[in-house]
Amino acid sequence: MKVAYRICALIIIISVFGKAKEVVVSHKVEIDYSELADEAEINKHNILEFLNKTRVQEKYKRLFGTLLNKLTTYTKATRRGSTRRIVFGVNTSIAAVPWQVSLREKTYPICGGSIITALWLLTAAHCLLRSRPNDLSVRLGSSWKTHGGEMYDIKESYVHPKYIRNTKVNDVGLIKLYSPLRFSARVLPIRMVEKGARMLADQAAIVSGWGKLRESGPSATFLQSSTIMTIAMKLCRHSGLDRNPIDPASMFCAGSFSQPAPDACQGDSGGPLVSEGVLIGVVSWGLGCARGNFPGVYTRLTNPVIWDWVYGLISRTSRTNNTL
Numbered sequence: 001m002k003v004a005y006r007i008c009a010l011i012i013i014i015s016v017f018g019k020a021k022e023v024v025v026s027h028k029v030e031i032d033y034s035e036l037a038d039e040a041e042i043n044k045h046n047i048l049e050f051l052n053k054t055r056v057q058e059k060y061k062r063l064f065g066t067l068l069n070k071l072t073t074y075t076k077a078t079r080r081g082s083t084r085r086i087v088f089g090v091n092t093s094i095a096a097v098p099w100q101v102s103l104r105e106k107t108y109p110i111c112g113g114s115i116i117t118a119l120w121l122l123t124a125a126h127c128l129l130r131s132r133p134n135d136l137s138v139r140l141g142s143s144w145k146t147h148g149g150e151m152y153d154i155k156e157s158y159v160h161p162k163y164i165r166n167t168k169v170n171d172v173g174l175i176k177l178y179s180p181l182r183f184s185a186r187v188l189p190i191r192m193v194e195k196g197a198r199m200l201a202d203q204a205a206i207v208s209g210w211g212k213l214r215e216s217g218p219s220a221t222f223l224q225s226s227t228i229m230t231i232a233m234k235l236c237r238h239s240g241l242d243r244n245p246i247d248p249a250s251m252f253c254a255g256s257f258s259q260p261a262p263d264a265c266q267g268d269s270g271g272p273l274v275s276e277g278v279l280i281g282v283v284s285w286g287l288g289c290a291r292g293n294f295p296g297v298y299t300r301l302t303n304p305v306i307w308d309w310v311y312g313l314i315s316r317t318s319r320t321n322n323t324l
């Protein structure tokens with residue numbers, strides 16, 4: 001009987017300490033049980049007596065209380081933190097979205113973009129309007145906004161000829177690099193959607209970038225991403241957005257308008273929206289960020305007016321390169 005008690009008590013101790021350790025590891029909350037564990041080890045032959053000592057019970061309660069406090073503080077901090085991300089996004093390694101680039105004007109980050117070939121990057125037209133190619137550069141292959149990866153100068157930039165500034169119709173632009181990229185696990189192109197492909201509503205897609213973490217907040221230093229859903233045009237037009245014109249030919253909506261939900265924000269513009277491994281959209285515009293009733297608006301890459309222009313440009317230069 002006594003032996004059975006001892007075994008039970010040992011199991012309890014091991015599982016309690018084991019659990020505490022698990023929690024500690026998974027949440028990176030550190031608490032030192034070694035003193036208690038050492039004492040338990042010394043007293044293991046008389047484990048019940050050891051556990052029943054008031055001193056031990058007090059100590060255990062105290063330690064458990066500390067652990068609980070730390071966990072509560074940690075949970076509150078992460079909850080607070082999560083409202084500060086891409087706007088409800090999560091920290092994301094560049095290796096998960098290796099096509100993502102950071103577009104800079106005189107080293108100041110202004111927009112996102114996507115690698116579509118070794119020589120060409122896709123972004124939003126409105127990201128290219130204010131600057132000359134000489135003032136632009138890109139950082140790629142890094143999860144951090146301000147360091148790591150590689151910086152490349154830009155040789156040429158192009159804005160869609162039918163881009164309309166005040167309505168953001170055909171909001172797409174292309175960037176040509178001086179020399180082809182060396183691809184790696186952190187620098188890879190993304191396949192662009194097929195021309196005229198049928199786009200479905202309620203499809204999951206990943207949006208990423210170093211844009212603002214909340215509407216009038218700071219921007220991310222570490223890459224953020226979030227899974228959002230494509231929204232049927234009929235529904236989108238009934239959202240809070242309908243005060244502003246949504247051009248169904250060159251735009252589509254994604255995100256949510258029934259509750260505050262993940263959304264792109266200022267600085268994410270030009271960045272990718274990827275569904276099932278295919279680039280379907282470019283972050284274009286919205287009214288504020290993650291407000292609930294205003295989903296994000298993305299450039300519709302399946303639109304032949306947009307698709308033909310992109311392919312026309314990138315294949316014209318690869319033909320020219322072939323003849324060199």
Ligand code: 4AZ
Pocket residue numbers: 263264265266267268269283284285286287288289290295296297
């Ligand atoms: C912007 O200003 C911007 N919530 C981009 C996306 C959204 C809002 C603003 C979508 O670049």
